[in-house]
Each structure stands twice: as C-alpha cells, then as structure tokens.
Amino acid sequence: MYVCSCFGITEEQVREHAAAGACTPRQIASESKAGTDCGSCVRRIQGILGRGACPRRAALERGEPVLTAQVSTAPQAAPRQSEQEPAGFPAEPAPAQPLRTAA
Numbered sequence: 301m302y303v304c305s306c307f308g309i310t311e312e313q314v315r316e317h318a319a320a321g322a323c324t325p326r327q328i329a330s331e332s333k334a335g336t337d338c339g340s341c342v343r344r345i346q347g348i349l350g351r352g353a354c355p356r357r358a359a360l361e362r363g364e365p366v367l368t369a370q371v372s373t374a375p376q377a378a379p380r381q382s383e384q385e386p387a388g389f390p391a392e393p394a395p396a397q398p399l400r401t402a403a
Contacts, residue, residue, distance in 0.1 A: 323354035
C-alpha cells in the first residue's frame with residue numbers, strides 16, 4: 301500500500317528504511333523524500349514507525365543496550381535555508397537515553 305502518493309513510497313519501503321536505521325519521519329524523508337511535498341503522509345509514517353518497524357527504537361523501548369555513535373559536541377553552523385526541514389513535520393520527541401555498553 302502506498303504511504304506517500306507524491307513520491308510513490310510504499311509501506312514496505314518505509315519499513316526497509318526503518319530497518320536500516322531511519323527511525324523518525326525526518327530520517328525517512330531524508331532517505332526517500334516521503335513527507336517532503338504535501339506532508340499528508342507524515343502521520344502514516346509515524347504510525348508505521350510506532351508499530352515496531354524500527355529495531356533500534358524497539359530495543360530502546362524494551363530497555364536493551366543499543367550501541368550509539370560518538371557525537372561531536374563541537375558547535376555546528378546553522379543549516380542553510382535549502383537544507384532546513386520542510387514545513388509540516390512535527391517536532392521530534394526528545395531521544396530516549398540509550399544504555400551505553402563498554403566497548
């Protein structure tokens with residue numbers, strides 16, 4: 301079934317992107333453009349992601365340790381206007397605190 305009719309993105313494609321690590325509507329949009337035109341599919345994408353399509357998010361919700369990449373604390377320049385997120389995207393929730401494992 302199509303999730304985004306503007307770009308012809310199916311539910312299966314959203315699930316594939318989620319399995320590859322795209323766990324928010326913005327990350328799905330970055331990978332597939334879904335939700336970047338009219339925005340009517342963003343809630344459907346949220347629903348798919350909320351039903352366990354993202355293994356990383358599901359592991360965090362179960363309290364399992366998830367390896368996270370090191371994040372630079374250096375300040376970054378503000379994105380140029382062309383790099384900013386399109387209107388219509390809801391604000392992302394604060395990320396859950398991942399359990400850190402010894403490497």
